[in-house]
Amino acid sequence: MMASLTSRHVEEFHCEGYTVLLNALSDDELTMLHDEADELSNYMMNEGYDLVRDFGSIVEPLECGYLDPPKSNESYKTNLEAFSKRRDELTPGTARFLTTTAGQWAGNLLYGDAHINWSRRRASQPVYLLNEQYIIKPPKTKAVSEFAWHCDSDYYREVSLQNELTVACWIALDDVNENNGTLLVGPLNDKSADTNANQQIKEIINIPAGSVVFMSSHIHHKSTGNASSRFRRVFMPQYSSRPLLNPQSFLPVALAVPLFPIS
Ligand SMILES: O=C(O)CCC(=O)C(=O)O
Numbered sequence: 069m070m071a072s073l074t075s076r077h078v079e080e081f082h083c084e085g086y087t088v089l090l091n092a093l094s095d096d097e098l099t100m101l102h103d104e105a106d107e108l109s110n111y112m113m114n115e116g117y118d119l120v121r122d123f124g125s126i127v128e129p130l131e132c133g134y135l136d137p138p139k140s141n142e143s144y145k146t147n148l149e150a151f152s153k154r155r156d157e158l159t160p161g162t163a164r165f166l167t168t169t170a171g172q173w174a175g176n177l178l179y180g181d182a183h184i185n186w187s188r189r190r191a192s193q194p195v196y197l198l199n200e201q202y203i204i205k206p207p208k209t210k211a212v213s214e215f216a217w218h219c220d221s222d223y224y225r226e227v228s229l230q231n232e233l234t235v236a237c238w239i240a241l242d243d244v245n246e247n248n249g250t251l252l253v254g255p256l257n258d259k260s261a262d263t264n265a266n267q268q269i270k271e272i273i274n275i276p277a278g279s280v281v282f283m284s285s286h287i288h289h290k291s292t293g294n295a296s297s298r299f300r301r302v303f304m305p306q307y308s309s310r311p312l313l314n315p316q317s318f319l320p321v322a323l324a325v326p327l328f329p330i331s
């Protein structure tokens with residue numbers, strides 16, 4: 069049984085810009101993603117990379133070089149079937165998690181309803197997988213693996229994309245706390261407020277592995293570095309209600325996989 073968001077979560081997400089679902093993953097889902105995080109980080113380190121220095125602690129499963137380039141084209145970025153096939157080549161079961169379980173959570177938050185009739189919403193309330201990444205903080209990297217204050221929308225250079233509401237599912241794959249690298253959440257972006265007002269800490273997230281922090285693209289947050297002697301792993305898929313395309317090339321800025329194609 070997957071954990072569900074309630075009306076309280078949906079309301080909190082819309083008022084505060086974030087909400088926490090404790091123990092959201094099944095044991096199998098947690099093991100699958102935790103193992104994949106290790107598989108990919110071991111690969112990167114064996115290739116001679118330093119996760120923090122070379123990649124800012126971010127590993128993108130389909131872009132990190134682990135899989136050979138697609139044989140024909142890049143349709144996996146915009147086609148559900150092609151995406152699922154390629155994604156499951158890496159780890160069977162991950163596509164299902166991304167396109168059903170996590171996609172449904174994101175849809176409920178994007179459209180502000182915890183009780184959506186999932187089969188009827190397909191046509192009128194589309195959900196797109198926008199991106200997926202692991203954020204892996206190696207042991208004893210306190211000074212270098214922290215993230216400074218930002219909103220995830222800051223990562224887009226285009227103003228039209230910055231205004232788009234997207235949902236990040238920040239999934240703890242290890243217990244997280246201030247010592248091994250966790251989120252410090254601030255207020256929703258307020259362009260009229262001075263910078264300091266946007267940097268007030270509202271909550272320090274302290275959650276067990278398998279729990280999820282859902283964050284709006286407009287919430288201010290930062291994170292601590294990993295001072296502990298073990299790896300800290302997070303998986304973070306992001307979702308949008310339309311494809312986010314580069315305005316010049318019309319190519320997806322990352323992924324633009326429609327989860328519920330109208331057949
Ligand atoms: O996992 C973290 O420490 C924060 C990551 C983050 O905020 C991001 O990747 O945008």
Ligand SMILES: [Fe+2]
Pocket residue numbers: 218219220289
């Ligand atoms: Fe972020």
